[in-house]
Amino acid sequence: MKEIHELDVYRLAESLSDKIWIVFDAWPDKAQRTLGYQIIRSADSIAANIAEGYGRFTPADRKLFYRYARGSFEETKAWLRKAIRRKLIPHPEVEYYKNIIDELGPKLNAFIRSTK
Numbered sequence: 001m002k003e004i005h006e007l008d009v010y011r012l013a014e015s016l017s018d019k020i021w022i023v024f025d026a027w028p029d030k031a032q033r034t035l036g037y038q039i040i041r042s043a044d045s046i047a048a049n050i051a052e053g054y055g056r057f058t059p060a061d062r063k064l065f066y067r068y069a070r071g072s073f074e075e076t077k078a079w080l081r082k083a084i085r086r087k088l089i090p091h092p093e094v095e096y097y098k099n100i101i102d103e104l105g106p107k108l109n110a111f112i113r114s115t116k
Contacts, residue, residue: 006053009111012104013047013069016069016076019096023089030090039079045072050111059116068110073108076100 004010022041024036046069053065080097083089089097 004051007050007054007106007111009107010047010050010054012045012100012107013050013073014029015044016097016100016104017047023093027088031083032045033085035079035082035086035088037074039106042072042075042079045069046076046108050108053115063112063115066108066115070108070112096116 004072005014017040021041024032027036028102049065049072053062053069056062056065080089080101084094084097
């Protein structure tokens, strides 16, 4: 069995949360205190729930945490849309987020479906 950090779905989730962590530092105080802390928590929660599920014994337990990860993924997307609309994310970086979201979503769904 692979280590959690070897899974593409986990690595993508980590990349997304790490990028959000970095861009947060450039935001004004108001944005950090409102949207910023929320998006950091939701983005970090994607990989954390994948990891917690991966460590569970039964398929039902694993799937439950992977579904939590899916919920955190959707929440993160909602916060990203707000951050983009509010011009907190520079236009050239929007494509990075779009690409990682487009790759992570289907991989996360496939990962959940493949859990036995």
